[in-house]
Amino acid sequence: MPGSGSRSGVSYDARGLVEPHADMPDNIEVDGSRARFDATDLTIRQINMALRRLIYNDGITDVTVLNPSSKHSLAVGILKRCRIHFEGSPGWFACGLIDGPEVTINGRVGWSVAENMMSGVVMIERSAGSLTGAAIRGGDLIIKGDVGARTGIDQKGGTIIVTGDVGINTGFMMQRGRQIICVNAGMNLGDSMYDGAIYVGGKVRSLGVDCVPGDWTEADTELIERKFRIHGLGDPPEFQKFVCGKQLHNYDALEPSERKLVIH
């Protein structure tokens, strides 16, 4: 292992893999291109190691993880097309940094699910914590419940759909992408947003700085109807649209390198 070993006795790895228990789990059931395993007695590292080995090395395209037991940072950094199903509730930072997987979670999730997702679909059957979809860059994140504060903070692309309520500071510093909130939004919606669109089906407690009502277009109707149809969410409610008022940030004054950062 590169860089491993130290006087402290704690296993160290230059890549940051510090959890010492690194034995591959022996309870994986494989059936063709599908696999499943029970995560009850496994460490976070073991679960992620099993996912990586199955998906990258063994050609498995569909993995079911039973009993994730609110363990943190599961299924992070999977950069390949595949299906992952969690039967139970993962903890914080689930499915972060993914690029390609289609994930279903039959449970709740903690903070920062799908943080920095590049592409893929994450569908959560119950509620999610704060910072849901933080800095998401692409793909669809669907939460069939309520979510906490700062949903889609620093969002740079992608679509976040919440069938319930969202908390305070939703869409804070949002730069691109779309949020579809089917019920109510808390205080400071879209505060300091640069771009993107936030659709709200219920009441908004208050708008943040430079977040203003936007003009509804046929493209908005097409987007909402398409997303509800493909994700089986039923008939969409009536939405209000909110966008950036463009008074706080000035695109014309940005240097090219800054402009690129805003784009992605």
Next chain:
Amino acid sequence: MAGSASRGENPQETRTVAIDAEVLAGKRFPYQEDMSLVEDIDLLAATPGPDINWLEDITLLEEDGVPAVFDRYSNSFLKIYFPIPEGREDEIARKVLIRHLTDGNSYGITLKDIHCKFPQVELGPWVEDSRIVGTDWKQPVLEGWTAPAGH
């Protein structure tokens, strides 16, 4: 200013502020000039889920006065030189980008084989059966360097 170029100390050296996919690759690619090379790309098949997923955010932009699509995997613009039919701007931009990525021509993909520390598919999630890179990363060691005592 985007695209402005100047001569450096070496008269043969041209410096530019803009980040251009052609500059990074050192060449222009045929699909930047010939629309027939991207027409048959299936965007739905190339993306996860039942729609175009992350490509929803990819639109036709402009760089140096030329139509271009932004490649987020190399933070560069890929210019498009053929005439784009009206009403198909974003679709064509997405197809050119997907062709660029699936062919492995994005500079970010080029760097993977050398620098990535963790196993991952070389060509990204758009290509089935792409080879795995990053399986044998070794910490670089400076020649003649020795670790300080205690490390």
